[in-house]
Amino acid sequence: MLGYYLKIAQRSFNANRLLTLLMIVTMALGIGASMSTLAVLYVLSKDPIPSKSSVLFYPQLDSGGVAGYVPGSPPYGQLTRYDAEALLRHEGGRHKAMMASGMAAVKVDSPSAVPSIQEARYTTSGFFALFDVPFLEGSGWGPSEDQEHARVAVVSRKLRDVTFGDTNALGKDIDVNGTTFRVVGVLDDWRPLPQFYDMYVRDLAHQDHIFIPFHTALSLDLPRTGTTHCWTSDVDDPTALSAPCAWIQFWVQLDTPAEVTAYRAHLENHSRVQREAGRFARPANVRLPDVREWLDFNQVIPKDVWLQAWVAAGFLLVCLINTGGLLLAKFISRGGETGLRRALGASRRSIFTQHLVEASLVGVAGSIPGILFALLGLWVIRQLPGDHSQAAHMDPFMAAVAVACAVAGALLAGLVPAWRASRSEPALQLKSQ
Amino acid sequence: MSLRHALSILWRRKASSSIIIAEIAISCAILCNAAYVIALRLERATLPSGITEDEIVRIQPIDLKEPADPDQITRADLMALGSIPGVRSASLSSFVPFGQADDSVPLRRTPEQEGPTLNATAFIGDPGIGETFGLRLIAGRLLNESDAVDWPHAQEARPGPGAAVLTRSVAEQLFPEGGAVGGVFYAWGTDPVRVVGVVEHLKRGYVEGDSALFENSILLPIRTSYSRIFGNYILRVDRDSRQDVLDQASRALMSIQSDRAFLNVDTFEAIRKDYFRKDLAMAWLLAAICIALLTMTAFGIFGIISFWIQQRFREIGILRSLGARRIDILTKLLLETFILTSLGIMIGMLLTYAINILLMDYYQIPRLPVRMLPLGALTLWLIGLAAAAYPALRASTISPVAAIRLA
Numbered sequence: 001m002l003g004y005y006l007k008i009a010q011r012s013f014n015a016n017r018l019l020t021l022l023m024i025v026t027m028a029l030g031i032g033a034s035m036s037t038l039a040v041l042y043v044l045s046k047d048p049i050p051s052k053s054s055v056l057f058y059p060q061l062d063s064g065g066v067a068g069y070v071p072g073s074p075p076y077g078q079l080t081r082y083d084a085e086a087l088l089r090h091e092g093g094r095h096k097a098m099m100a101s102g103m104a105a106v107k108v109d110s111p112s113a114v115p116s117i118q119e120a121r122y123t124t125s126g127f128f129a130l131f132d133v134p135f136l137e138g139s140g141w142g143p144s145e146d147q148e149h150a151r152v153a154v155v156s157r158k159l160r161d162v163t164f165g166d167t168n169a170l171g172k173d174i175d176v177n178g179t180t181f182r183v184v185g186v187l188d189d190w191r192p193l194p195q196f197y198d199m200y201v202r203d204l205a206h207q208d209h210i211f212i213p214f215h216t217a218l219s220l221d222l223p224r225t226g227t228t229h230c231w232t233s234d235v236d237d238p239t240a241l242s243a244p245c246a247w248i249q250f251w252v253q254l255d256t257p258a259e260v261t262a263y264r265a266h267l268e269n270h271s272r273v274q275r276e277a278g279r280f281a282r283p284a285n286v287r288l289p290d291v292r293e294w295l296d297f298n299q300v301i302p303k304d305v306w307l308q309a310w311v312a313a314g315f316l317l318v319c320l321i322n323t324g325g326l327l328l329a330k331f332i333s334r335g336g337e338t339g340l341r342r343a344l345g346a347s348r349r350s351i352f353t354q355h356l357v358e359a360s361l362v363g364v365a366g367s368i369p370g371i372l373f374a375l376l377g378l379w380v381i382r383q384l385p386g387d388h389s390q391a392a393h394m395d396p397f398m399a400a401v402a403v404a405c406a407v408a409g410a411l412l413a414g415l416v417p418a419w420r421a422s423r424s425e426p427a428l429q430l431k432s433q
Numbered sequence: 434m435s436l437r438h439a440l441s442i443l444w445r446r447k448a449s450s451s452i453i454i455a456e457i458a459i460s461c462a463i464l465c466n467a468a469y470v471i472a473l474r475l476e477r478a479t480l481p482s483g484i485t486e487d488e489i490v491r492i493q494p495i496d497l498k499e500p501a502d503p504d505q506i507t508r509a510d511l512m513a514l515g516s517i518p519g520v521r522s523a524s525l526s527s528f529v530p531f532g533q534a535d536d537s538v539p540l541r542r543t544p545e546q547e548g549p550t551l552n553a554t555a556f557i558g559d560p561g562i563g564e565t566f567g568l569r570l571i572a573g574r575l576l577n578e579s580d581a582v583d584w585p586h587a588q589e590a591r592p593g594p595g596a597a598v599l600t601r602s603v604a605e606q607l608f609p610e611g612g613a614v615g616g617v618f619y620a621w622g623t624d625p626v627r628v629v630g631v632v633e634h635l636k637r638g639y640v641e642g643d644s645a646l647f648e649n650s651i652l653l654p655i656r657t658s659y660s661r662i663f664g665n666y667i668l669r670v671d672r673d674s675r676q677d678v679l680d681q682a683s684r685a686l687m688s689i690q691s692d693r694a695f696l697n698v699d700t701f702e703a704i705r706k707d708y709f710r711k712d713l714a715m716a717w718l719l720a721a722i723c724i725a726l727l728t729m730t731a732f733g734i735f736g737i738i739s740f741w742i743q744q745r746f747r748e749i750g751i752l753r754s755l756g757a758r759r760i761d762i763l764t765k766l767l768l769e770t771f772i773l774t775s776l777g778i779m780i781g782m783l784l785t786y787a788i789n790i791l792l793m794d795y796y797q798i799p800r801l802p803v804r805m806l807p808l809g810a811l812t813l814w815l816i817g818l819a820a821a822a823y824p825a826l827r828a829s830t831i832s833p834v835a836a837i838r839l840a
Contacts, residue, residue: 236590307470318463328737
């Protein structure tokens with residue numbers, strides 16, 4: 001039966017080439033627009049580190065002052081230096097790191113070299129194990145280098161190529177803001193998307209190119225970037241150990257639920273102690289989100305992306321209605337043929353089914369140009385400015401979704417026309433010829 | 434008579450009529466809301482900064498090596514920048530409107546006050562910033578040399594500024610009873626700050642969220658080094674020499690201190706464009722979708738009306754042979770289209786407001802102004818009539834004889 005229906009559909013397409021083409025193009029445009037915006041949404045909602053996102057946690061303490069306190073609101077998302085150092089000393093968690101963002105002028109250690117300004121991450125040694133960062137050469141540094149304020153650095157592959165050319169850089173010296181550092185590691189391509197470990201940088205799409213031990217950076221007063229939140233106004237040095245300023249991110253790996261519970265208890269205990277000592281003015285308000293919860297809290301998917309997706313969905317709807325109209329026109333103008341089939345004994349249901357099959361074929365035919373239009377749409381989106389645009393790509397999963405949407409949409413569009421076609425009286429249809 | 438007749442014809446063709454109505458209704462809802470969002474984004478992108486935008490350029494140096502005497506270098510920098518031909522005025526400023534760097538200084542009316550009256554961006558720099566930015570004064574005077582306090586590199590603690598210029602917005606918040614000029618407020622610590630003047634507008638480095646906070650800016654005359662405040666050298670230049678001046682400025686600054694690079698070297702025009710790039714991109718995208726939507730709707734109506742004419746070939750021929758003129762057939766078809774688009778627009782208006790309410794909730798955009806609706810309605814009426822015009826014209830040329838022959 002299906003083969004017969006397909007044959008009828010094919011005949012009908014050939015007889016009405018222009019109309020069929022119009023239908024396919026309409027479907028393809030709708031699919032193209034909605035799939036490209038959907039792809040951006042999909043990429044942004046992907047887990048940036050699926051192998052570990054459920055064991056990486058971001059402690060939050062409400063260390064702020066009395067002014068501006070709103071009971072019930074979530075704590076600020078960064079820690080003070082005092083609290084971060086305290087958490088670093090606490091033995092809970094397999095890996096942990098405290099970090100902040102900065103900016104460094106990096107060049108080869110020679111006076112005539114021209115420096116490039118790079119996004120820097122000042123972090124303790126645990127960073128690399130925490131996030132399973134892949135290395136091309138060497139490795140990260142260890143806790144002893146943290147303590148010694150050693151002048152070592154890990155650079156990205158891109159920075160290595162810019163500074164040294166495409167050769168091994170392990171053990172070589174680089175000049176960072178006038179101080180000589182030794183390269184101990186070169187990272188392989190590593191770009192978690194969305195960037196999740198520091199929500200306080202200006203541009204979430206940025207990449208860190210040089211990693212320097214946290215305390216080394218502080219001791220050399222290297223420039224900091226990101227957001228510093230101080231709750232008294234008389235602060236001379238926000239990086240001081242006792243400064244009432246939150247500017248540090250802290251991540252810890254907790255492998256079992258028991259560890260998570262224990263860590264949370266430790267955070268609450270720390271809060272209590274600080275409050276008793278007079279450092280915390282606010283009541284205990286600790287949070288311990290994992291990667292996904294932290295991303296949700298920060299609303300990583302910009303509202304604009306949602307708006308675009310919805311508008312594209314609206315456009316798809318109009319395209320489907322249009323396709324429905326064209327299908328209706330096609331089916332009704334073939335009323336004579338339908339009437340003949342009915343007179344020969346075809347049931348209403350088989351007429352309905354056959355027309356639906358024809359509609360779904362339009363969907364299948366429209367899905368290929370639809371995917372092409374989506375690829376074009378994604379290319380356009382990548383040219384547009386925006387933090388997330390660079391991530392917009394189509395993968396096989398999205399392509400399969402596109403085909404499924406095209407067929408489902410065409411079926412939906414064809415429901416009313418197919419029903420209408422099956423309802424006509426055969427006698428009337430034959431007579432009006 | 435013809436209206437009832439048209440309605441009964443449309444009722445006979447429920448399926449295709451409802452397709453046109455649905456298409457128009459949804460297009461109306463999307464169009465009106467998209468047009469409104471475009472208008473809002475463009476309004477954002479054209480927010481007045483308060484400065485004379487087409488005459489301002491900015492150059493922001495960063496040290497590659499800590500200099501021995503940053504204050505002396507700052508003085509040398511400003512001197513060199515001021516003497517570049519075409520530069521009318523040069524000042525150091527901690528921030529630039531829309532510069533994507535900002536701070537938040539709590540301001541209080543009394544020193545004992547528990548929480549701040551408001552938080553503002555403090556534009557710290559030499560007293561000439563007001564003139565260099567070209568701010569519009571509405572009360573008092575701009576800062577001058579006698580107001581300035583020094584914050585030398587060796588001094589860790591920040592000095593109390595002593596004098597300040599406020600924006601109108603800050604003046605109204607700090608001194609709601611009026612009389613801001615001459616009034617006193619507190620910023621850091623317990624040293625009073627005297628207000629010497631009020632300017633109309635000055636936007637902060639970031640303008641997001643509550644628009645009432647966009648102009649929480651104050652000018653503080655604290656003479657310090659560029660390195661301490663990540664400062665921007667602001668130059669007021671002739672419109673046409675902006676790029677030349679920037680080139681000369683980078684060279685001049687490099688010759689004073691070679692161990693430096695530049696974080697930013699741009700005209701204010703570029704700063705504004707960079708800040709609002711997402712809003713402009715959104716506006717473009719929505720505009721593209723609107724045009725695609727209108728085209729799609731027009732083609733849809735064109736297709737269905739053409740199909741009808743095909744189906745009603747004999748009917749039209751009979752009408753002509755009964756005495757209908759060409760113009761009557763044309764009017765009849767256009768009337769039917771008009772009825773359908775009107776029905777679609779009516780439903781579309783309701784749908785528009787429903788979607789607007791959703792957007793208000795989720796995107797915090799204000800309610801759609803009523804004036805959008807007539808514009809949307811007019812556009813769709815025109816689209817409908819334009820799309821139906823060609824098929825209707827073709828239909829009016831059907832001769833009475835041709836219809837009878839086919840019988």
